[in-house]
Amino acid sequence: MKIAIIDDERPARSELRYLLSQVLPEAEIFEADGVKTADALMKEHIFQAIFLDINLGEVSGTVLASAIKEHQKKAAIVFVTAYQEYAVKAFELGAVDYILKPYDLDRIKKTLKRLEEQGYFAEEKETEKYEELDKLAVNAGDKIRLIDYRDIIYIEYNQRNSLIHTADNVYTENYTMTALTEKLEKKNFFRIHKSYLVNLQYMEELVPNLSNGYEVRLKHCPGELLPVSRSQIRHLKQLFEI
Template identity: 40%
Template sequence: MKIAVIDDERPARRELIHQILEVLPGSQIGEADSGASALELISSGDFDLLFIDINLNDMEGTTLAAAARRMMPRAQIVFATAYSQYAVKAFELGVNNYILKPFDPERVRRVLEKCRKDLERSSPAQPAGRLAISSDRKIVLLDISRIVYVETCGRSCLIHTTEGDHTENQLLGEYEKRLSPQGFFRIHKSYLVNLNYISEMFPWANNSLAVKMQGFEKNILPVSREKVKNLRQLLGL
């Protein structure tokens, strides 16, 4: 799941991100500390879920939520606030839920589970544990647990599994949406990896990192610098 946490207080962002990763360890999380930076963040990519603080320094969270709803109609939006009276305003704006500060882990877990289920209901149905792809003029059902990583290949994507490779004419962002809840993380604009198959992580160019995947140790996959922090969190490093 791709999630944005928008709050002008860094400790609040850190705590909420920690609680999110406890529930959904495969999530890709972006941060913004103001309304302006939030608009820049959400305009740069499609998010599944937005946590928005009501009181931002430069913008009301309600204003940002209304803008986000126009930009990403499918996204789930959750208000984060210290004031329970904003719950009514949340539902007037079509916001999906709210959480109160200080964050209660059980409440955060329930909200995340509800948002995840709502997103699944609004997405095309997939057989449990399988990924349906169109390959060689036929539909192939791949066991998600056997997918090691996915990479861009021209205008298509190459899906590497423990049993062989498959090519599908699809954008990597679509696989990211479908596989992030299953423990996959986009380490680079060109690579989406199954965290369970990372065998090595080591320093790479420009003060970044690279990884190797089980069964594909000859291939070095670079990690974008802006992804390093989230990857370390996901791996518990």
């Protein structure tokens, strides 16, 4: 857990640091005395809580708070001030709380409890530290192969299994079509039918059939035509501005 204290008065920083360490001895606490040192901290670390003095001298803490949010989107900002009238402004800027100087240990405890209850001190899941990779894991014999999304031509749902078609292979997996659609629909895939999810990059033709419907012809799939459900024809045409 990392906490930042931004205050241009060293005694105030030291006092707040001491009180915070009494309640959260395991926390890493960093200090900044102005805009430059605060900016360096924000770029170097990810903080769970930032205690920000409203009166920094060179610039208002309320102005600095907006800039901080660019780097620390998930951090709780707590304003510290000697003036009661800044309380309303603090909440208007999205602060979770504000603390009046001089500091009081019970008030610090109350603020930290509020942050904990609102989830700011929750441990980050390991998977949330990384951006989602554009790859799908499939079984390939005794190996697990990671297929780039762009290499998947289409996915067919057949008898409780998903058949993942690439240019050189077909992989059978137990992914549900719903799960695959949620994962891939933002990656240029489109559910043309309850049983088919296609990569739009491989679409070559939209072909009318004898049932007054349409079928899709895909690159690398000669002789194959995949059905488009009537409910999806209009949406598909809109995608291509037909």
